[in-house]
Amino acid sequence: MGADAVGQVALRGRDRELTVLRRALGDARDGRGGGLVVLGGPGSGRSALLAAARAEASGFTVRAARGVESERGLPHCGLLQLLPGQADPPTDPLRLGHTVHAAIAQVPAPLLCLVDDADLLDPESREALAFAARRLSALPVLVLFSATGPIDGLPGLWLDPLDREASARVVADHGVADPAPDLLDLASGNPLALTELAATGHIPPHSRLRASVRARLAGLGPGARDLVLMAALDDWLDVDTMVRAAGRSGVDLRSLEDAREAGFVRLDGDHVVAASPLLQTLLREEAPLADRRAVHALLLSVLDPVRHRLRCTWHRAALAGGAEPELAGELLESAAEFWLAGRPRRARALLRQARPLARGTSVRGIADLVQGSLEMREGTPAVASETLLVAANQLSGSQRDLAVTALMLAGEASCVAGDYVRYYAIADRARRLHRPDDSARIRLVLDHFAGMSDAYRGRHDRAAGPLRRVVGLGEMLDEPATKIWASQAAYTLGDAARAHELAVAAVTGASSRGTAALVPWALVYVALSELLLDRHSSALSNALEGLRMARAIGQPNSAVDHLTILALEAALRGDRDTTRTRLAAASHEVATRGLGRPGAFSTWASACVDLADDRPEDALDRFRLMAAGTGRVHPGVRAMATPHFVEAAARCGQQAKAAAALAPFEDWARSTGSDVRLALSHRCRALLGDADADDHFETAIGLHRSSQTALELAKTELFYAHRLRRNRKARAARELLREALKIFQRYDAPHWAERTTAELRAAGESVGGCGKTAELTPQQLQIARLVAGGATNREIAAQLVISHRTVDHHLRNIFARMGLRSRVELAARFR
Template sequence: LRQVAPLADGGLAGEAGMLAGEIELRRGNPSVAAAELISTARRLVPDHRRLAATTLMLAGEASFVAGDNARYCAMAQDAARIRAFDELPATRVVLEHFAAMSATFSGRHHDAAEPLRRVVDLGDATLDPSAKTLASQAAFTLGEAPRARTLAVQAVTSARARGELAEVPWSMIYVAMSEMLSGQLATATATSLEALQLAESLGQSNSAVDHLTVLAMLAALQGDQETAGLRLAAASAGYVERGLSRPGALGTWAAACVDLAHDRPAEALDRFRRMSLGQSRHCSPIRVMAVPHFVEAAVRCGEREAAYGALTAFERWATTTGGASRIALAHRCRALLAEHEGEAEEHFTEAMRLHRESDSPHDLAGTEMLYAARLRRNRRPKQAREVLREAVQIFDELGARHWVDRAWRELRACGHPGPPGRAPAEAATPRGRGRPGGVGDLSPQQEQIAALVAEGATNREIAARLYISHRTVDHHLRNIFAKLDIRSRVELTKLYR
């Protein structure tokens, strides 16, 4: 590209500038990338509008990663200047996306809703992988997890078919995030691990950091402190050195979730407050999505005023663009803040109904845990037991061992005898032990571990590859052997031949 620069002009020079900016975005400093890409896009506007729109799209992504909302909103004005009704769907997606996300970043959620829906609809009308990724991001912002996942998977499929592998790790961010929003934590983990390995093979170190922080968040939601810590440690140098504000904010949220899961609400609250400092304060979408966990930490620390203030902004977003799953979380927050039992019960009941309606099992089980704790404090152990029994089953199906154990402790505190003579997580498992099974019975992460064992990888090699601890690999292998009714790695390898 350096050799091309003095020889090219017009569209070719613009394409070279766009590629140089994208390289900087994927492995360098996103703020530098944004500046280069904006300059290139403005030179392209008069004669090469489609190329200018693509370049602006990359500049927008760079500004988003850097947490520079002001620059993003300024680019929305550039996008407005090149808008025309006769543009192809892929170009119109970019232009509408700027209008929608600049309104979102500015807190004008009501103004964002209609452009976001137009972006989603336009994404269905194009085969362009980048346009489909933007449409997936819009659907995710609207809280429409299934549609967000469908569009992101289409983006990945289209990029692979075109031989544009460089697009795939970016698209897979929204595959994984939409799976996480739906509570498919094991599937999301497998998606992000695959994307992480591809990003590393392509030299896209910033994309790798993005996926590492998503993986940390997934571990945090399962209460897996050790795995979340390993993944955050692997990501942190990247987002500190290169100014990656978006993954930095997500990493802070993940660490706060670990603190909440292990009864450290004051530490969680401190982390959330640090999200309001430095560049992380500009990552408004992540800060807004984190509000339900912030409210939980604030209520547990007696900081009710701070919780009310944050919840007001979250409710404004959830009711306009957030979807049923996020409205459910708003009701959960209202229940935690309610002073009268009738009001709390009403909000908890509505939250659980909406969790079921939006098919968000992890959030449902989390709400049930909080509701049961309140019922137990108010001396209603029988009702608490009924709620907790479902929570145990959901957490077990999701493979969230920490939360299974914690739910069993709550059950015992409510007078349930508990699982006699066995560890809580084992007793909660509905599957019989020792029954013959098939490889198809394994969870996505168990399938990955089993396949690596079959390839000859040691437990330590598997742990390094999947960013999990050696003990976690041991635990998964014991469950794999039990599900498949086998006793050794040799037998497991035979199943994969």
């Protein structure tokens, strides 16, 4: 929630709920009234939603009542708030219900009755109001309740936790523009927790949230409280451990059902977990110290010290209370493993415990290595780079392998930040570290620095040797991180197939080892290599999976990487709306976190849309943002975008500028021998309009076909056909354009298809529009499967990061192509 321009409460992340309320108000205005219960726990925003309903109820008479704990035992108190003229209401429940219904019907219509905290109303008032609300279908009256549990016979509107984006907007409304990941994790999407954390950094003792937890906890039996604390104090509490701990302490396991019904715990597979991170934190803080220590000791006594090493370290540290400095190393090792496992919140908690105990330089270096790794994926990459460089300095004397790792991650963070002055400095430092007895892993890192820094500087002949060694070492070493670095090297060499193979191996290895934190990073190179190979369907699927996983494990920077790759995928097809939707979703994080690499992808994607829309001047203006000397840029992304820059410059008549940019790209393509990039190089040379342009176009077409890059083939055919038509070779132009049109339709590239259709007409062929193919495009197939699975249009738009209008457009085409009339028929077809 936040304050809007006129001081009213603005709701964040409640579009679905507001739509339901507006519909209910509209029905009531039209004489089809009823009752509705807004359901949610403490701090979920129930009262705010009732306030929003009041603001939407233009022309309504509004009556309001609120339940109060101290008046719960006083009959009819709630009714007297809502209908103050009711003297001596009947005591018989049926007569009372009819009396309330009649009184409501006499209030000037349309009428909105707001009943907040209905759980706290006296039972007589609550039951009478519910009785009346169930009988309003022919009256212009809406009775809107808020409660923590259902009210018999009335529909409910459950308030789910806010998603991460809406949560960030809530805290931004309260003056925190770039919230720490801890804050969003802790709040768990609870609006009240978000506002309190934004204001003070903690949940204050007098908070309604704390009071609710205290009261609910006090209402549990001793056995249920013990089981709740077990789940609150052990993130990985499995059922087997709980059973053994309960047996040792004499707790009846039937108490687990009481804990579940009270909303404290839930079963997640074979694990028992706290219902939310917020509830887990409040339970830890509200439970008495003696109870917490007893549960820590109990769990430590039943855990296997080898098989459950991380958990034992956690419980032992909690019992030590900071009195055992030798725990620092174990805590840091555990923090690193939790981070790699995709549990950054627990990693940060362990890191905070370990910091005060870290005495030696080496231990502090490991702490900075873990801190920098966390910061790179979820914080500010520039800060991460500084932290990792400090770690490398501290580790260089005692743990060289970790020092080199810290240096490598510092370089990666600098790349993400777009700070290539720092990257080159780190690479120069790495060059001086070489030793004859270096391990294969260290050789890979040092060669990676040497090759990539030369490639970024445009020295491709020098870069090729080190990068090929990196690829070879990456294939040999069985470690996900080294395979990711090797995939990047192969991609830079133009070997997209090898880059893809290495990145997929990294995903598989990280998944099998339980190092989920590396998967979104690896999927970046899976998606990029697939785009280079023109495998748009697979690139879309893998980037969406990378986005989903990055969000799930708390890596917003990785999520932005995938959002901008998704935007580029749409832009290469000329899908303006989808590109803009995805770039808008990434723009805030790009700006506030200083993400240079995603920023460069964003510029490239926007320029591609301009080119598809036949606006080369706008594209050229955008590319100026990627020019050297304009701030933090990404020379790698700038190099990859060269073919589109050349296209824009050539179409604007700036051949000299296009030729100057093309020269280093041609060197890159020749040095790597990549058919994909050689094809683009020849197409660019042809676009400059030289006398041998036809030969370059023909060569490019042959290379596109040999590399099976169909979408780029279609674009080259379109450009070549335009030249042929202008040179009065219409028949040859039409042959190319027919093939190009089919490809654009298959790739769901309507803007390119429209341009091709226009060119066909100009070449003398009668074309009745773009036409429709029988098969679904990759994006339509994804949408169809989601619809078949029961997803709403809103859910589909959120999952694929596209607009509602795009979903509607694709659904209409899906129904038309498949000869269907409804979502039910579509679901049956995919069953």
